[in-house]
Amino acid sequence: MSGGTRLENANPLVFQRSGERLLTATDEDENVADPIDDREIFDLIRSINDPEHPLSLEELNVVEQLRVNVNDQDSTVAVEFTPTIPHCSMATLIGLSIKVKLLRSLPGRFKIDVHITPGTHASEDAVNKQLADKERVAAALENSQLLEVVNQCLSSRAM
């Protein structure tokens, strides 16, 4: 990660943000339990900033609701993300940001699986392996430079 180099994907295709989730009557009913669903997970990750562009992962279509699958009963969540270009060197960083966001935002019981949408990246196997490895993720977050970048991606921006 360095400043001064050219952007890899200087003119990305920008997608439209979807609107806020609509509230229903049951959301405000104390007695009804709301299960965690795909949209909720998507809302957690869609506003993550891209490391290169002043856009969110949703706006770059790196994450889509269709590619989020959560099972509240089994405590599993799987997120597929699509790097904008097949040789994107930021793929690991993006995956890491998603993983960290989910780790910080979901109850401890959840098993989190973050991987690249199959067929969209040159080194998807390697990236997926890194993201699946708990020790490597923890070690990465010890690296203060990396942590700084990840935190920047995760910090919310006034819209």
Added chain:
Amino acid sequence: RFPRLAIKGSGPIIGKVDGPNPKPRLSLTSSEPQTRGRGVQLLSQVLQQCYGNLQESEVEVLVTFYENRLKDHYVIMPHVLEGLKALTKCLVLPPGSAVSILKSVFQDAHVQSLMLAQRSCVYCILINLMDSREEELKGLGSDFVFGFVQSMDGERDPRNLLLAFQIARKIITQGYEMGKFTEEFFEVTSCYFPIDFTPPPNDPHGITQEELILSLRAVLTGSQRFAEYLLPLIVEKLDSDVQSAKVDSLQTLAACGSLYGHKELSEFLPGLWSSLRREVFQTASEKVETAGLSAVSALVASLSRSVLSSDSEDVLHVFLDLILKDCLHHLAEPDLKLVWPSAKILQAASNASYRASLKVMSAVMPSLLEQYNTQTQVSNDVPLLLLLLVKSVLANHFCSLSSSLAVMECCGALAYIYPEAFAMRMVPRLKEAIFSGTSVRRRCVTALASVSSQPSLVQESVPVLLQILTSAHTGMGSYFVTSVCHSLQRIAEQAGQDPEVGQIFHDIVIPRLLGLAIQAALQGETLSHWPAHQVHYASLMASRAVRLFLDGDVSFLPENAFPSNLQLLKVNSCYQTRTVCLLMACVCSLPRSVEIPEVDRLLVELEELSFTCLHPFSYTSAAKCFAGLINKRPEGRTIKTLLLRYHPLSTSLTDKLFSLLGDSELASHAADGFYLLMSDSPDVLNRGCHANVRIMYRQRFFAENSAKLVQSFNSAVPGKRKAAYLKALSHMVNNLPKQVQLTELPALLPLLLEALSCPDQGVQLSTLSCLQPVLLDPPAALTTQLDGLVARLLALNSSPSMKVRIASLRCILALSHLPDHLVLPFRAKILQALAVPLDDKKRLVRKEAVLARGEWFLLGNPGR
């Protein structure tokens, strides 16, 4: 023999050839062409100077001379032409000379074999003669045009072309006969279409492509006779790949529109339309699109103007049918990219003329409205399309562009202008939709309200709404009934001061509503609440209402289904006493000027009701009604009304309330009383109901009483009473304006912190909402209290009320923005504690927990 001429213009001018000066004579008759040329040149130069001074006989001679010289050596030609040009400027040109000059020129000067300057000269000669000897030239008939065509054929120089186009235009506008040469004439000019000219760099003449284009266009579109040649040419050139050619063709087509009529256009319409459609649909260029749309407009406008004979078909309708056939179905597919081009074409067509707009709108609106009504997920395009079309009917209509709102306002505005159309078509359709019980009926009800902007429409829509309410017993959800009532309210609000609408409401709506409500009350059902806004009939209304409630007079209600002696204010059944809210609605919303009959008797009954009735809604309504009435009277008695007016007696009564706070049983209710005192009541005692409100009454109340409250609190025994003081205090603080809150809060901080541990949920909630803004800009006093604060906030995370959990999480989030050194020590503890609400059963709580925990993670970390 030729008469003598003088060299310079003094004295009589005599023939030169035979003049006293042998030299010029010699020149003119020299056998050397060059010499002759010089002679003619000299002569021509002289003529250019003194053509104005010549007499007719002299001009005649000179003309003959020059015409002869045209047959001479080509070297002399330039000078001959110059001379002729000068001569053609003579006003005294003898009759017949113009024709003979032209004949000679056309015959003997092969124009296109001349040099540029000479061709220019010839054109100038033509122009001069056309200016001065029009009738004579017309005598030449179509030969003139033929001669011109020959002269121009093959011209390449832009300056000369401008001259040639000028002549061509004159030929058309001045009505020269073209005869059998019409097509040739057209061809010799149209071969330059579309103009493709790049001026050379540093061009001293400054001729632009635009000039040439416009000049040519003036010729091509100048006459209706060219239609049969021009229109196919345009279609052909539209096929070109060059964008400027397309734009030129489209603009030329638009220019035709002003001149051509249905006779010229009708056979070409299908071909033109398919080209236009192709261009607008497939182009990526805005210029082409704009030109295409203006061409559509021009054509439609032209067809709209045409006067038809009795047996010919209406060409406008034929053309519009073509357009509608190709564009209408695209509007129904809002996801394809042809929606907008289609809509723009339709707009261009309907913009062109009133007749066109009627036809287009009547075809498009039903289709769009149907889309709007049947689709549950309406794309943003539909109302935007509607708007686009509406714009062409209503100039500059401004709407906000969010889905339903846009359509509503649009309909409302349209309905205002075309009430009959809406009454006849839209209202029945909406009625159908509502009674068929579909899911869109709520939207239809709202739509009904927004189109009721004219009395005639109100007359149609109100019965529908009332009908719904009457049949509301048959199982329509209460939510729906409420929306119907909201619609009625909205119609009333829209009407404003309109007396006609007021009459409708007074005569029909209010009695019906009251009747329904009382009917429902007698049957023991729940009521909803309608404030009524009447101006004109207010007093009449009031007296009727009063009579109903005091005397049981039901005579003005429709449907004689009521017992003749209703005692609604007596404590019989809580369902009946609930109707006092209706009384309140009727009576308390009236302006102060309206006299309410039998006020005293009313007040007595109300007072009794409010003290004796056990049903909270009823006695509150009675009290409110009482209060509302009293507020408007010159002297008053109860606290709130007094408070609003800041009557001196209010303090003694406030003290009474305070003392009640000390009482173990009534404390809680007394505290709630403070809520009533400070908050805004939408139905009574507010400015909308013409109540008497002194400014800043809340602040004054607070300033006078807060110290007392704090003191009482501190001295009170812990327990319910303390809770009551807290409740009262938090009610007071919560209803202050924000700025005042921020200044007062720091002083009350210890009290508020204590309030957090109070078991009462209402207190917790109001304290938390007070606290949050303080945390964003914390006073110094807070820093010593952080420990306790954090502990209490975390404890509230497990409150049974989700609102409290949410509010407490928001406070925790706010805490994260305090200076790092203050809050870092708490980080680990908070992160761990916040893991619990991440798994809260309510999503809204989880959302706040994620936000809070995320911020706390970033605390003290790089990249924040």
